[in-house]
Amino acid sequence: MSEMVQVKVPDIGDFDEVEIIEVLVAVGDQVAEEDSLITVESDKATMEIPSSHSGTVKEVKVNVGDKIAEGGLVVILESSGAAAAASSETAKEEAPAAEPAPTPAVEVAPKPAPAPSPVPQVEHKPSPTANINPVSFKNAHASPAVRKFARELGVDLSKVSGTGRSSRIVKEDVQSFVKQVMTSGGSSGGAALGVEPMPDIDFSQWGEVETQPLSKINKLTGKFLHRNWVTIPHVTQFDEADITSLEAFRKQSNKDYEKEGVKFTLLSFMMKAVAAGLKKYPRFNSSLDASGENLVMKNYFNIGIAVDTPDGLVVPVVRDVDKKSIVDISIELREISIKAREKKLKPSDMQGGCMSISSLGGIGGTSFTPIVNAPEVAILGVSKADMKPVWNGSEFEPKLMCPLSLSYDHRVIDGADGARFAAYMCHLLADARRLLL
Ligand code: CAO
Numbered sequence: 240m241s242e243m244v245q246v247k248v249p250d251i252g253d254f255d256e257v258e259i260i261e262v263l264v265a266v267g268d269q270v271a272e273e274d275s276l277i278t279v280e281s282d283k284a285t286m287e288i289p290s291s292h293s294g295t296v297k298e299v300k301v302n303v304g305d306k307i308a309e310g311g312l313v314v315i316l317e318s319s320g321a322a323a324a325a326s327s328e329t330a331k332e333e334a335p336a337a338e339p340a341p342t343p344a345v346e347v348a349p350k351p352a353p354a355p356s357p358v359p360q361v362e363h364k365p366s367p368t369a370n371i372n373p374v375s376f377k378n379a380h381a382s383p384a385v386r387k388f389a390r391e392l393g394v395d396l397s398k399v400s401g402t403g404r405s406s407r408i409v410k411e412d413v414q415s416f417v418k419q420v421m422t423s424g425g426s427s428g429g430a431a432l433g434v435e436p437m438p439d440i441d442f443s444q445w446g447e448v449e450t451q452p453l454s455k456i457n458k459l460t461g462k463f464l465h466r467n468w469v470t471i472p473h474v475t476q477f478d479e480a481d482i483t484s485l486e487a488f489r490k491q492s493n494k495d496y497e498k499e500g501v502k503f504t505l506l507s508f509m510m511k512a513v514a515a516g517l518k519k520y521p522r523f524n525s526s527l528d529a530s531g532e533n534l535v536m537k538n539y540f541n542i543g544i545a546v547d548t549p550d551g552l553v554v555p556v557v558r559d560v561d562k563k564s565i566v567d568i569s570i571e572l573r574e575i576s577i578k579a580r581e582k583k584l585k586p587s588d589m590q591g592g593c594m595s596i597s598s599l600g601g602i603g604g605t606s607f608t609p610i611v612n613a614p615e616v617a618i619l620g621v622s623k624a625d626m627k628p629v630w631n632g633s634e635f636e637p638k639l640m641c642p643l644s645l646s647y648d649h650r651v652i653d654g655a656d657g658a659r660f661a662a663y664m665c666h667l668l669a670d671a672r673r674l675l676l
Contacts, residue, residue, distance in 0.1 A: 244292045244318040246276065248311045251288075256306045257281045261407065263382055264314065268296045275383050276313050277301060278407075287383065294318035375436075381408035389413050400466055406459050415529070432469070456551035467613045472649040475608040475620075478661040480668040482624055483639040488671045496566065505621070505641070506544070506598050507569040511674045512667040513594055513619055514540040514560040520660050522652055524593045526614035534651065543592030543612060544572065546579040553579050554612060556592040565674070600624060606642045616651040619664070620644035641668070 251257065261278035264270055275287035294316035301313055375397030381389070388410055389396050399416045401408035442448045453461070485508060492503050517524040517540055525534040540561040543554040555575040560568060578584050595612040598621040609620040622642040628635035645661045652660075667673045 241294070241317050243297065244294065244316045246291050246313050246316055248279075248288055248307055248309050248313060249291070251279070251286060251309055254281045254308075256308045257286070259301050259303055259305045259307055261382060261403070262299060262301060262303055263287075263384070264296050264299065266296050266299060270294065270296060270316065277307075278382060279307065288313060290314075290316070292316055292318045379408060380406060385410055385413060392417055397462075398466070400462055406462075418529075454550040456548070456553060460552050463613075464610050467610050471611050471613060473608070473611060473646050474649045474654060474657060475644050475646040476654075476657040476661045477606050478643045478645070478658075478665055479640045480643055480665040481629065481638045482641045482668050483637075485668055485671045486624070486639050492565075501566055501569055502573065503565065503569050504572070505600060505624070506596065507565050507572055508668065508671060508674060509596055509598070509619065509621055509664075510542045510544070510557060510560050510568055510572070511565055512664050513542055513596060515667055515674065516660050516663050517593055518561065519663060520656060522656065523617050523647070523660055525616060525651060527616070527648075527651060531650075537593055539591075539593065541591050541593050543589075543595035543615070544575065545595060545597035545609075546576050548580045548582070550582070553584060553589060554592065554595055555579055555584050555588045556590065558591065594618065596621060600641065606644045608644060609646045611646055611648050613648075617645060617647040617657075617660070620646065 257279040258281075259277050260280045263275050263277060270276065270290045271293045272291065273289045274293075276290050277288050279286050279288060296314050297317050298315040299313075300315065301307060301311070307313070376386075376389075376395055379386070379396030379399070380401055381396055385408055386396065389399070389408075392413065394413050394416055396408055396413075399408050399412050400406070402412055403409040482505065485505075489503050489505065489508065493501075496503070521536055522534070524537045524540070526537070527533070528535055539559065541556050541558045542560045543556045545552055545554050555578070557563075557568060557571050557575065563571070575584070575588065578588070592612065592615055594615050595609075595618045597609045597618060599607065600621045600623050602623070604622045605625075606622050607620050609618045611618050620643065622644065624639050624641035626637050627640045629638040629640070630636075643661055643664055645657060645664070647657050647660075
């Protein structure tokens with residue numbers, strides 16, 4: 240005999256309310272006991288809420304984006320078999336005997352449901368490939384169905400970038416990963432490198448330790464940086480821009496605009512210079528398409544800015560830099576830095592960049608090798624400007640020299656063009672008036 244069962248959120252630990260980021264079932268689906276129904280996300284972890292019963296989904300009571308807490312109704316199942324028999328006892332206790340409903344919805348107490356684990360469970364089936372790192376696979380942000388699919392294909396989910404909500408890995412991401420590995424002859428990712436996974440080391444054997452979870456941003460950027468580092472043949476071109484006169488102009492402009500509350504930093508000028516560089520060298524304003532056989536040339540000039548926040552690195556994008564004045568860019572730069580640090584950036588604020596700038600000039604250092612922010616093909620690193628003696632042909636002159644580190648994707652940009660682009664940056668920055676042309 241079948242009966243209706245309400246499946247509710249079981250004890251989820253310390254969380255009052257969590258957001259539903261994925262609904263994994265639809266009306267008509269057959270679910271087995273412990274199959275995941277929804278995925279919820281708290282500040283600390285992602286959890287899958289399992290079904291307490293097997294049966295057919297009759298009603299889905301939640302939507303993506305809803306907040307839910309312990310005891311919240313997730314689905315109504317038409318349950319049959321042993322599980323239903325067990326739960327019907329609960330129904331007898333809870334349903335008022337005098338008012339039998341035509342199809343009684345059985346209240347299932349949250350507690351007996353299998354507790355969700357903070358990290359989705361991995362089925363320990365033998366993997367078709369030894370390259371899967373079990374620890375990172377287990378921590379990957381994906382549903383059981385996607386995990387199963389990845390395991391069948393031998394894909395290490397820790398190497399796959401998620402395009403789903405909150406960067407969750409969806410089936411299409413696994414498919415694109417496989418396609419990418421296949422089309423690049425097996426050289427396109429960590430899974431194909433055939434290297435040993437990192438061992439799981441107990442560091443406490445050598446002294447006191449404390450484990451701190453990586454922030455969401457750390458994990459996300461870590462994945463993208465790893466992918467970009469492994470898949471893009473990087474070259475970094477170093478140069479030095481003489482910004483002596485630009486700096487004088489910047490300081491004067493800061494005085495001129497003090498009342499308006501506008502503050503110019505070198506970065507606004509750099510952004511304008513990069514936009515001009517993209518116009519002069521259009522290959523820098525391109526992306527390889529998914530096949531790796533075509534370049535998509537862009538006719539817009541959006542610049543990504545790496546911003547250091549307490550939770551990690553984010554890269555908001557300033558659009559149409561070529562059309563904006565340095566005043567407007569400075570104002571926008573200040574706004575996005577504040578938004579970034581207050582965690583108010585929307586995903587769309589970080590999309591559509593053509594080339595990024597990573598400025599460590601306010602901190603220090605003489606040069607560094609930034610990692611290209613794919614699908615962009617180049618990134619400009621800016622280090623701290625310093626006064627240096629520069630030979631003018633007859634004597635040394637004190638000049639404020641700003642180190643530039645231009646990393647580029649060597650599949651798209653030849654070394655000579657890399658050097659030309661960097662030299663063009665120096666040419667533009669040497670005289671602020673050139674940025675206006
Ligand atoms: N040389 C010397 N001084 C510099 C400089 C440079 N290249 N760049 C900036 N400065 C100065 C600024 O002019 C400012 O000084 P004043 O107050 O006297 O004008 C001071 O350093 C602080 O600048 P800032 O860092 O606040 O502002 P910014 O516009 O240069 O940068 C932002 C803004 C958001 C990019 C920056 O705050 C930041 O987060 N940088 C880190 C980016 C990062 O982490 N990159 C690494 C990514 S890993 O690849």
